[in-house]
Amino acid sequence: MTRVAIYARYSSDAQSEQSIEDQVRVCRARAEREGWTVVEVYADYALSGASASRPQFQQLIRDARAGQFEVILAEALDRLSRDQEHIAGFHKQMSFASVQVVTLSEGAISELHVGLKGTMSALFLKDLAQKTHRGLEGRVRAGGSGGGLSYGYRIRRGLRPDGTPITGEMEIAVEEAAIVRRIFTAFAAGQSPRSIAKVLNAEGVPGPRGGKWTASLLLGGAGRETGLLRNRLYIGERVWNRQRFIKDPSTGKRVARPNPREAWITTSVPDLAIIDAETWDLAQARLSANRRAVLDLSSSAAEPTANRGERLGTVRRPRWPLSGLVRCGVCNGPLTVMGPNGRLGCANYVERGTCTNRRTILRGVLLPRVLVGLKERLLAPELVEEFVRTYVAEVNAANRERGARQAGLEQQRAKLTRQIRNLLELIKDGHGGAAMAAEVRDLERRQEELAQQIAAAGEPEPTPVLHPNLPALYRRRVEALEEALADAVTAMAATEALRALIDAILVFPGERRGEVTVSLRGDLAAFLHAAGEPEAGSGDAKKAANLTVGGLGREVMASLDAGTGFEPVTFRL
Template identity: 45%
Template sequence: MRAAIYARYSTDLQSDASIEDQHRLCLRLIDGNGWQEAETYSDRGLSGASHLRPGYQRLLEDARRNVFDVVVAEGLDRISRDQEHIAAFFKQMRFQGIPIITVAEGEISELHIGLKGTMSSLFLKDLAQKTHRGLEGRVRKGKSAGGITYGYNVVRDMCADGSITTGERRINESQAQIVQRIFQDYSHGLSPRNIASDLNEEGIPGPRGTWGASTIYGNHQRGTGILNNELYIGRLVWNRQRFVKDPNSGKRQAQPNPPEEWVIEDVPDLRIVPDDLWNAVKTRQEKTRNAAISDGIKKLGRTKRARHLFSGMLTCGCCGGGVIQVGKQYYGCSSQRNKGTCDNRLTIKRADLEDRVLSGLKEQLLHPDLIAEFAKAYQEEYNRLAGSIQQERINATRDLAQVERKIAHLIDAISDGMFHASMKDKLTALEARKAELEALIAAASDEPPVLLHPGLSDVYREQVANLTTALRDPSSQAQATSIIRSLLSEIRLVPEDGTYALELVGELAGLLALRAPQNEQSRPEAACSTFCSSQVVAGAGFEPATFRL
């Protein structure tokens, strides 16, 4: 048997030799069973709570290609610590006929998945609580809870006992001058966009390489951005927000905490900005926010709702930055416009972009394979509902027989002289129930259900053809737009020969993959004139599909 070894350790603080130690234990198990080592898959410094690990994903891909016959690991928690992911991994391996053997637990069964998965989840929860407690204790001492803020340096000093200090910071004088400059420029009337552009033109490195307007302005409610960081006035604010992992994307999403849970400590030795300059900036920010509100109603440009069909979903194929509206009718690269760090100067008319995407979708959704898939899904759901109706009729018939028996017993008791006032009420209730069940049975048809609507394909074609109309109709526009946006995570605009090629990323691209032959999906060079697959669809929970229009 060909045995694949998987090894992993969680953080960079652990030794890289951990992989070698796990490999040695697994190899001993392989030799003891007379198997042959196929390949070793490893992930270094990656948490088991995430399935987005290169080695783990490569292990799944090779399993689908029958590269090995058995998976060997030191323990089940090395493969994953997430209940959902470990269960999905087990189901995938069982489907491929590949057993999972670990040094700690032996051959993995459903029992191990339930118990060990629960234990791993509890371990992660307990670890998060203890980590949060330790970070809070560090903040209450005026120290950093992690990360580095622009304008400061991390201090690593040797203590008397030989240990290294953690959480200590010192003002970086050169960066502190940039922070003061940003506050002064904004208080004098410059916009964050102009400030960022000036800093980039002067070659001054920002917190993440280049400067952007959002880096400077941030979010005043969450305390993000240079202009909202209270550490610059000697006040350390921690626990403003918490991060929760999205189960669909696997990415962490920030959620604000109530103010009573914030931890605030004064650190006057870290002050960079004087109070008068800070107050001047806060005054201008307040005026700017108030100017965007009329009669208590936020203007359209300030709301979070997307103004157009694909607003906020467009990215530049050159730099990966966002594509924004650069005029009333055109889209362009935000990095090129706001930072000057991208060479992509192409623009595209909003109406043309939307028409290209929608016309391409309509053309591909009308492929016979997708129509067949729609008919299959419709038939399965229809059969399920029809079976449910038939089951309800059977249950009603059974209940009617029980009610009739109870009525007969009551009548027999009354005939024998065992009458009581409560019997009348009970008999009335039973008669009402009998009438209800008889009506339900009479309404149910004895004829077998039609398993497939004869005009189902025509209905599907009509709905697809009306896609653009639905997106323009005010009565259905909001719902149709929401559905389209929920199926697409990103639209990439890739410059090619003076125009844009459009790449769709998300579940909708995975749906369209149903119409592509498997041999075309597996060949990167396979392409067609208007629509091609540039990535193999791995299924739910894996990398999203990408298609080009």
């Protein structure tokens, strides 16, 4: 008996789900004619064949490698994939798993089909993209929408005089248009985007897609003319084709790439204008003035602004060791750099006005406080003792659960062994048929699955053992790490080692004016890992810093790993 899996797919929301049922129906009919047994049906709804990141398609691959069927049946090869690289890789994986791929259109799939059909499918996608782009361009040049919906507008609903539904057209949303006018008027009058966003959030005005207002949402970027204050649709000019999308081959996701300005298409749509020309010009003049001021500050007299900007875009700035780890203790929002002196403040307070934490802290002050806290405050004996006690209890409970589960699986496997033995005896005596032989194979398959589950359960986890001089070892590691952070040669490796120890650094407003309280939150398992690494033989601080994180010291905890489910440790700095 040949076990077969059916795969079906359709790619567009505009298509009907009936397409899946039709594909499965004709595949079942083919399997019945061949005498195959359909064991599973996999179907992806409204997902393009240009991407391999389809849930059911990936499950199909996993089950095929697990040996759950011998044949994959689909209506056509392009149902499985339209990408040359993906279909070639899929064919290789199925060949390795000894699974035959058969389609109703092409028959049994070979390397020849993969090459020819893969090329045809790729050309189809390219041709489809070109035709879609051409159709959208024609719609835009005729005054229609090319896709996307800006704040201040909504999709127009209704019927045309001939009775056909209106599609691809927008109209002004009166309530949102009033907010747009208010933003432009305030900005043209000198109010900053940050203060505008704060006022709107304080009044409870929902932003685009129901989110919060931010300064960056209003400003956007000058190069692609993004951001509410740069949207020319508000003065009745639709700009289309500013960017294109290409697929990243490593992730399968689309990535935006800017088009040259000569490729942009601008059409007049005066009926969609929200802002008058005078207010628009005042706002754009202020945006240009602000941009020139920023560029002048970032350029030197000896170097042209454009060249310096291009060079800065290609230089990788050194990473601050605590970047992305510092958060507000009140709202848990990220802390952002405020001003040229490197002060950190709550982004939700600064950008949105949705937090009350107005305290700031210098970056140069925060890092030393964190390092001192790591050295002096973390590995308190009572803290380590409580952690180990809890961990041992968790290990013992997990071992008991693992043992009970393994015992149950062993009982099931023994039962299946007896059933298989009895059926084989009946077949030997001439009492069995094809159905009984098929049942034996099914029982054997279930027995193999149980064996895999038993093996996956693993061995009992050993009880952790602490090094007798754990705090002193750990303190020396942090001191070596501190020295390595100050060395340009080892700073990057030391930064990664430090970040591996910390989950978050929370900054709270203190009781007195200007005072802040800092709490460090981390996984104690990671700290104990760091302390358990063997001493660096050369005694060199840089080498010791590189050993801070990266392996499990047997002297500390033989089976301890980060993320074991314990609450993170938090202490004040």
